[in-house]
Amino acid sequence: MFKKTLQLTMFLAILISIFVITKPYWENWIVGANWILGALSIFFSFSALFIGIVIFLENRHPSQTLTWFVVLAAFPLVGFFFYMMFGRNYRKKKMFDQKALTDEEAFSRFEQNRAIDDDNMKMMGDHQRLLFQLAQRLGKSPISFNTDTKVLTNGKETYTCILEALRNAEEHIHMEYYIVRHDNIGRQIRTILMEKAKQGVEVRFLYDAVGSWKLSRDYIDQLRNAGVQAVPFLPVKLPLFNNKINYRNHRKIVVIDGNVGFVGGLNIGDEYLGLNPTYGYWRDTHLMVKGEAVRSLQIIFLQDWYSMTGETLLDPNYLSPEIPSAQVYGGVQMIAGGPDHQWDIIKKLFFSMIISAKKSIWITSPYFIPDEDILNALRVAALSGIDVRLLFPARPDKKLPFYASRSYFPSLLEAGVKIYEYRKGFLHSKIIIVDNELASIGTANMDMRSFHLNFEVNAFLYRTKSTLRLVDDYIQDLEDSTPLVLESFHKRGFYYKILESTSRLLSPLL
Structure with a gap:
């Protein structure tokens, strides 16, 4: 009943919007148009009040609730549509309950019985062991000590490895991306996928309907005509009536023959090779995976595929990766x-x-919009004498998150956090390194959207050679960056302070 009421409200809002937009063409023929505009004002005011009550009863974080109240009170019309497009949270749990249940069952069936070497677990410190236990309890994926990883720095190295692995595929190719471009690298990948499908290789291609909204119909049609199964994730036909529009698949996963996998920050597009003149040099990080942890990546893909197609593919043929030669690689958890x-x-x-x-x-992180928990944890760590550093792009690709991020800098700098602006190009890597031995690399940014709204996937690494490579790359990135100085940052223009504060106000909604 509640959902139907909201849908009816949205439908009326669309009709009224059309009514307002076309007003100049017919108002000369209708007497008493002023009372209609007055009725519209009353309607949107009551709609904003109704939405405010809904948000209040959802018991969101106080900062989110207050932000929505301000937006709805100051801009009832704009706030109404903005909420309908991006703010609805009341049915999130119900929408994805079935997916959560089937995902948990899949991991329990194929991952929970994986044998863990006690000697390897003992080499981990107590504080790190607790982290991986937490990850296993929440994500159902156990840590693997039989997984080899390789850090891929930037687009050239990443695409070279992915293209080679695609060409060598013999049984199946599974790909899942947020953004896919119909440009040079996009066409190269399409050509390989089409060739492999014609050779009898099973090719499944999952792309986010919103992230890839510019992807041409011809691109998809050619894939499908060649035998590639190309499927959009949560397609949006009528945005105002689709309460899933705000929940996007931000994952970047490639699994080939169940033996090699890729995960990280790069989508499919020429800008990731530094070929877009707007962004110039593009600094990013990806990870190649071989061994047990590929099974976890495979399950994540197969469950996303099932949620969009209803096709069950949890079969040993897909979930029996080749294990590298016996040696200690360190811990890896997807x-x-x-x-x-x-x-x-x-x-x-x-x-x-x-x-x-x-x-x-x-x-x-290219986008740094933490909640109070993360923000306070970083400040307390810095105040305690821990070396806390944040590497952030000097120029934005999206202005609102960029300026919202900068609004957090003064309090971090005051606490002793060292902030560096990357100036060689645009920085898109998503990395956390702790004590030079524990690291996270994947698709999740340090922001509210990655925390609460997007489907993400990260690899957590403990004492692997890839962790050391990430440390070396970080040090190199610092060479291409300049540190922010608190006194100088305070002297930035008043215009930028207003822009940052305004963006910060909307940060709970980003």
Whole structure:
């Protein structure tokens, strides 16, 4: 009943909007148009009040609730449509209950019985062991000590490895991306996928309907005509009537023959190769995975595929990766987060990493919009003498998150956090390194959207060679960055302070 009431309200709002837009064409022929506009004003005011009550009863975080109240009170018309497009949270749990249940069953069936070497677990410190236990409890994916990983720095190295692995595929290719472009690298990948499908390789291609909204119909049609199964994730036909529009699949996953996987920050597009003149050089990080942890990536993909197609593919043929030669690689754990989980998994693991630090916390994120828990944990760590660093792009690709992020800088700098602006190009890596031995790399940014709204996937690494490579890359990135100085930052223009504060006000909604 409640959902139908909201849908009816949205339908009336659309009709009224059309009525207002076309007003200049017919108002000369209708007498008494003023009372109609007055009725519209009353309607939207009552709608804003009704939405305010709904938000209040949802018991969101106080900052989110107050932000919505301000937006609805100051801009009833704009606030109404903005809420209908991006703010509805009242049925999130119910929408994804079934997906959460089937995902948990899949991980329990194939991952919970995985044998864990006690000697490997003992080499971990107590504080780090607790983190991986938390990750396993929340994400259902156990840590693996039989997984080899390789850090791929930037687009050239990443696409070279992915293209080679695609060409060598013999049984199946599973790909899942947020953004797919119909440009040079997009066409290269499409050509390989089409060739492999014609050779009899099973090719499944899942792309986010909103992130890839510019992807041409011809691109998809050619894939499908060649035998590639290309499926959009949560397609949006009538945005105002689709309460899933705000929950997007931000994952970037490639699994080939169940033996090699890729995960990280790069989507499919020429800008990730530094070929977009707007962004120039593009700094990003991806991870190649071989061994047990590929099964976790495979399950994440197969469950996303099932949620969109109803096709069950949890079969040993897909879930029996080749295990590398016996040696200690360190610990690797793949964790999926999203609105289908009871807990904000990625956020809680980031928080656990931060409070577990003994010496250092190094963060790279293109969007830094933390909640109070993360913000206070970083400030307390810095005040305690821990080396806390934040590497952030010097120029934005999205202005609102960029300026919202900068609004957090003064309090961090005052607490002793070292903030560096990357100036060689645009920085898109999503990295956390703790004590030079524990790291997270994946698709999740340090922001509210990744914590609460997007479907994400991150690899958590403990004492792997990839962790050391991430440390080396971070040090190199600092060479291409300049530190922010609190006194100088305070002297930035008044215009920027207003812009940051305004963006900060909307940060709970980002």
